[in-house]
Amino acid sequence: IRYLFHGTRHTDPLAIATGEAGLDMRYSHAGGAYGSGIYFADNAAYSHTYSFVCPDSGNNLMLFCCVITGDSFSSMPTQYRVPPNRADG
Numbered sequence: 864i865r866y867l868f869h870g871t872r873h874t875d876p877l878a879i880a881t882g883e884a885g886l887d888m889r890y891s892h893a894g895g896a897y898g899s900g901i902y903f904a905d906n907a908a909y910s911h912t913y914s915f916v917c918p919d920s921g922n923n924l925m926l927f928c929c930v931i932t933g934d935s936f937s938s939m940p941t942q943y944r945v946p947p948n949r950a951d952g
Contacts, residue, residue, distance in 0.1 A: 867903035869926040870913025876926045886928070888945055903930055 869886070871879060884890055891901050904910045907925075914923035934949065 865905070865930050865932055867905055867928055867930045868907050868910035869901070869903050869928055870910035871915055871926065872913050873915070875915055875917075876924045880926065903928060 869876075879886060886901050888901060902913075910925050911923060914925040916922070917924055936946065
């Protein structure tokens with residue numbers, strides 16, 4: 864488990880945090896609610912560049928998330944919407 868930041872320029876983080884879907888990869892695509900991917904950073908300054916600007920206050924908002932990390936793999940950018948099952952089950 865790691866604590867990481869997520870900036871979401873086009874979607875209010877409050878809508879993600881309180882919504883039913885949360886950060887669901889199935890909604891991650893060009894033109895989708897989260898853009899073309901769901902990315903996390905351990906550096907708040909990096910995520911700040913993708914932060915949501917609150918129209919009422921002008922404050923920049925982002926999510927601070929508890930993320931369960933697992934195995935990683937490489938693929939072509941448009942190959943998978945959801946990671947494939949591991950070969951060993």
